[in-house]
Amino acid sequence: TALAHGRVTTGALKIAVIGSGALIGGVLLARHRSAGTGARPPASSAVDAATSAVVIAAWANLLNLLDLRPGRALKTACIVSTPLLATPGRDGEPTRLLAAGTLGVSLVALPEDLLENTMLGDTGANAVGALLGTALACHPHAAVRAGAALSGVSLVLASEKVSFSSVITDTPMLAALDGLGRRP
Numbered sequence: 001t002a003l004a005h006g007r008v009t010t011g012a013l014k015i016a017v018i019g020s021g022a023l024i025g026g027v028l029l030a031r032h033r034s035a036g037t038g039a040r041p042p043a044s045s046a047v048d049a050a051t052s053a054v055v056i057a058a059w060a061n062l063l064n065l066l067d068l069r070p071g072r073a074l075k076t077a078c079i080v081s082t083p084l085l086a087t088p089g090r091d092g093e094p095t096r097l098l099a100a101g102t103l104g105v106s107l108v109a110l111p112e113d114l115l116e117n118t119m120l121g122d123t124g125a126n127a128v129g130a131l132l133g134t135a136l137a138c139h140p141h142a143a144v145r146a147g148a149a150l151s152g153v154s155l156v157l158a159s160e161k162v163s164f165s166s167v168i169t170d171t172p173m174l175a176a177l178d179g180l181g182r183r184p
Contacts (some may be wrong), residue, residue, distance in 0.1 A: 018126060022056035048116075073120055087140070
């Protein structure tokens, strides 16, 4: 609405910057995969690039949406990145490295975030989410990338109708995990 009235908001800038970065990342990943598999149709490369861009942008946004309580976004990054460390094969190395980076950054930042001495905020949550999204977008299996895109977009869209905080509070296992390590 603000853009329609000629006003550029920080939200619009964030969408433009994250979207542009995700698109560049998606194109680079698709080009890398094309080089590794030989020539493939341009439409296939375009779908690959778009899927990777959606994964990166959606997970950046999703972690930002989860960053409403201390530790919530970082715990999510730890939970999602840990299984990626087991991505098999040589083609899985970029995924493993990016997942290890995500896990490392999250584990280092988590104690201070839980104690409320520091705060991720929009910039930190988007950065950790983009790193996690890039690890997912690097995965060598297209089905994993498609699942990451679908789950990321679905959760972002669901957040428009459903409060994640309410769902977490109303689900005992999620509430326990969410409160773990946080001040009462």
